[in-house]
Amino acid sequence: MGDRESSHTGIDLDIICISELVTRDEGAPEKFQDSIRSDPNDYRVYLNGIIKRMQGKDAFLTFAQQINNVNRILSMDYSSAGDIARVILKDLSLTAQVLKLVNSSIYRQFSDKGISTLSEAMIILGTDEIRELAAGLKIFEMMKSRANSMVLRDKMLRSLHRSAVARQIEREKGGRTSDAFPISAMLYEFGEYLVALLDPDTYIRVEVALEEEGVSRETAAKMILGVTYFELGQMVALKFNLPQKIVQAMRPVSLTAGQSLKIAPKEETRYLCAFVYELCNIPALENDAVSLDAAGTLVDKYRGLLDFDARQALMLTCTAMDRVIRHAEILGIDPVLTPPVKSDPGIKNKVKLDLGISRVEEALGEGLSIHEIFTRLIDTMAQCFYFKQIVISIKKKENNTMVPRFVRGEKRLEGFGQVMGFKIESASDIFNNAIDRKTDIIVKDTQKEFSRQQIPSWYMEKIACPFLVKGFGIFPVFVDGKIVSMLYVDWDEKTPDPDQNTLSYIQRFRQQMIKAFTLHSK
Numbered sequence: 001m002g003d004r005e006s007s008h009t010g011i012d013l014d015i016i017c018i019s020e021l022v023t024r025d026e027g028a029p030e031k032f033q034d035s036i037r038s039d040p041n042d043y044r045v046y047l048n049g050i051i052k053r054m055q056g057k058d059a060f061l062t063f064a065q066q067i068n069n070v071n072r073i074l075s076m077d078y079s080s081a082g083d084i085a086r087v088i089l090k091d092l093s094l095t096a097q098v099l100k101l102v103n104s105s106i107y108r109q110f111s112d113k114g115i116s117t118l119s120e121a122m123i124i125l126g127t128d129e130i131r132e133l134a135a136g137l138k139i140f141e142m143m144k145s146r147a148n149s150m151v152l153r154d155k156m157l158r159s160l161h162r163s164a165v166a167r168q169i170e171r172e173k174g175g176r177t178s179d180a181f182p183i184s185a186m187l188y189e190f191g192e193y194l195v196a197l198l199d200p201d202t203y204i205r206v207e208v209a210l211e212e213e214g215v216s217r218e219t220a221a222k223m224i225l226g227v228t229y230f231e232l233g234q235m236v237a238l239k240f241n242l243p244q245k246i247v248q249a250m251r252p253v254s255l256t257a258g259q260s261l262k263i264a265p266k267e268e269t270r271y272l273c274a275f276v277y278e279l280c281n282i283p284a285l286e287n288d289a290v291s292l293d294a295a296g297t298l299v300d301k302y303r304g305l306l307d308f309d310a311r312q313a314l315m316l317t318c319t320a321m322d323r324v325i326r327h328a329e330i331l332g333i334d335p336v337l338t339p340p341v342k343s344d345p346g347i348k349n350k351v352k353l354d355l356g357i358s359r360v361e362e363a364l365g366e367g368l369s370i371h372e373i374f375t376r377l378i379d380t381m382a383q384c385f386y387f388k389q390i391v392i393s394i395k396k397k398e399n400n401t402m403v404p405r406f407v408r409g410e411k412r413l414e415g416f417g418q419v420m421g422f423k424i425e426s427a428s429d430i431f432n433n434a435i436d437r438k439t440d441i442i443v444k445d446t447q448k449e450f451s452r453q454q455i456p457s458w459y460m461e462k463i464a465c466p467f468l469v470k471g472f473g474i475f476p477v478f479v480d481g482k483i484v485s486m487l488y489v490d491w492d493e494k495t496p497d498p499d500q501n502t503l504s505y506i507q508r509f510r511q512q513m514i515k516a517f518t519l520h521s522k
Contacts, residue, residue, distance in 0.1 A: 035201040043227035047235055053198045054236075081122040088118055088134050097137050098130065151203070151358050155193045157324060158280060159186045164320035165276045169306070172316070181269050184249035185276045187242075191233030192217075195225070200359065207351045218252075249273050255301055263305065275302045279317050346502035348384050353505065356380030360512050364519065373516045374406050377509055382408035385502065386495045388467060391420060391488040392513075400424050402431070402486055409467075419462045424483065429456040434474045435483050440507075444471045444497050468492050473503075475510050479517045487513070 036049035072087050088094055095118065102121050103114055115121045122130045166185035196203045202224065210220040218228040225232065230252045237247045249269040263271050275298070282294045295317075296310035308316065347353055360380065363373045374392055381390050389409035393402045404420045422431055433454070434441045446455060446464045455464070463469060472490035476483055487510055491497070498506075 036199045038225045040226045046225045050194060081127050084127055084131050085118040094138055098134055151196050161280050161320055161324045162186055162188060162276050164323045165280060165317055168316055168320050180245040180249050184246045184273050188250055188273055188277050191229035204355045207355055211351050271305055346498050353384035364515055370516050370520055378406045378408050387489040388492055389490045393486045395484050430454040434476050441474045477510055477513050479514055484517055
């Protein structure tokens with residue numbers, strides 16, 4: 001929103017409660033019981049599954065209508081301001097968001113008095129700007145309403161980033177390249193977004209194949225779906241009658257660095273979208289040497305398309321990201337992107353770990369049982385960390401004991417639950433100390449004299465020695481100040497001690513446990 005000192009004529013946008021105008025889908029996210037069937041030898045199997053799920057009576061009934069609304073706005077190449085305004089005004093939510101955005105500091109340079117009507121906005125900013133802004137917001141709203149996981153939220157923000165870069169390129173070029181450019185840039189990952197949205201289990205399979213097989217994302221998708229993400233996005237866009245020029249611009253290009261580009265005018269938008277897609281995958285850090293080097297390689301690859309050097313290209317994506325952050329804050333979402341994947345010696349599979357965390361978040365949002373939530377959580381930990389044993393214990397009120405309920409490990413003694421359970425009491429042993437002090441405890445070497453004094457004999461005799469435990473960690477779980485659960489992990493001599501990054505992930509899982517207990521207590 002604009003600054004308070006701005007004078008508004010007509011509607012006072014600082015007083016209107018925009019949230020009351022914006023209709024939101026308050027229902028729980030759609031649950032899918034299984035993956036969509038795929039056949040790597042016949043792409044139509046998966047395509048038909050995606051279309052069916054999009055159109056199913058239990059899933060996303062408004063999706064087709066939202067696409068049609070976007071299509072109506074995009075198709076108005078030669079319509080008057082009044083024609084465009086009538087389409088937008090039919091949607092109170094869209095009208096409110098357009099006016100809110102054009103009255104923000106992002107567009108303040110165009111009018112210091114505030115903009116109160118769509119007609120005024122089109123006079124000041126132009127019909128093209130408002131039409132594309134409205135279409136972009138409509139797509140953004142659609143994606144936002146379904147962003148019930150970290151993966152989808154990231155994709156939504158990255159789509160907004162691409163759109164902002166495309167708009168900035170148009171300004172830098174001093175003229176319009178195509179009405180389709182910013183929208184095509186926004187929809188460039190449409191196929192991947194749909195798989196993550198409508199078929200999260202298959203999306204995880206593709207991500208795992210990408211990492212384990214060492215292939216590109218598109219190759220991994222084709223191996224499993226029978227179609228690349230880009231191809232899927234184009235097919236669905238055609239199915240919903242998006243303009244041909246947008247569908248054409250979503251088609252990827254194949255280039256090598258140093259190649260001489262000779263592009264027909266009708267192909268320019270397609271190549272620009274490919275450039276924007278690659279540019280936005282570079283971390284937006286202006287003074288970072290790695291980012292600058294990556295931007296230089298990209299500029300050389302697309303030389304002849306744009307007259308940018310590496311530093312200008314990097315500045316372009318950084319400026320656009322600043323714009324995205326302001327857009328996101330105005331439109332009420334967290335504007336923080338997940339950091340790029342980095343290798344970690346304590347983590348087997350970073351991609352699978354982040355996707356597993358997202359699946360637990362989805363389970364929390366879908367209202368699944370604690371058993372289902374904790375099963376997803378401990379399975380993710382077992383698959384993604386190098387720990388030998390992972391245990392979630394739950395407090396049993398009847399006898400005030402901590403009892404193992406979820407256990408994962410390479411080996412397990414018969415009667416492990418009885419062995420690992422303990423009575424909660426004021427005592428000097430390390431497990432009760434963690435509860436009394438409400439603190440996490442990490443024992444790096446069970447054989448050290450100091451550690452042995454704190455560790456109860458039952459643990460050393462029945463857990464540490466049989467399992468060759470070198471070290472272990474205890475993470476008590478409290479809700480409203482009361483102990484309800486405990487998370488335990490251990491490792492042997494062959495496994496490195498968990499570093500701070502690994503411990504941060506464990507604490508993140510604990511927060512999800514607390515959220516699960518809190519939701520179910522209500």
